[in-house]
Amino acid sequence: MKNILLAGTMALFATGALAHSAMDETTPAHEAVLTEAPAEVVMNFLHDIRLTRVSMTHADHASVDLDLSAYKGMEIDFTVPMQPMGSGAYVIDWRGLGADGHAMTGSFSFVVE
Structure with missing residues (x-):
């Protein structure tokens, strides 16, 4: 009986973990070194997420907060305009809700020489 309960509990936790939407890739790439600042950042996730x-x-x-007004619901791909501020280090922080309702956060950075 204990084995059945343990297996069931493990299955529930595994299912919840799969429902989270991990970051797939970004443009600019994390820790990229660029020659000029981009006008936008692109974030691609593995599953639907609602960026908040x-x-x-x-x-x-x-x-500064970036404009998410173009996105009202769950998406996988986001292209977010940004105001280039010249050379230096940029850090993009994001937060949102996965399809399962769990809060998610992350960040990536790049440098403009």
């Missing part, structure tokens, strides 16, 4: 916030921090400047 994307912010950008550049060098020593305060964080």
Whole structure:
């Protein structure tokens, strides 16, 4: 009986983990070194996610929220416009809700020389 309960519990946790939407890739790529600042960032996820916030921090400047108004529901691919701020390190932080309702967060960074 204990083995059945243990197997059932493990299956529930495994199913929940699969429902989360991991980041697949970004453009610019994480830790990329660029010669000029991009006008947008692209984020691709493995599964649907509803992004609730994307912010950008550049060098020593305060964080600014990027415009997500083009996205109202669950998506896999996001192209988010950003205001280039010249050379330096950029950090993009994101948060959202996976299809299963779990809160998710992540970040990636790149440098403009």
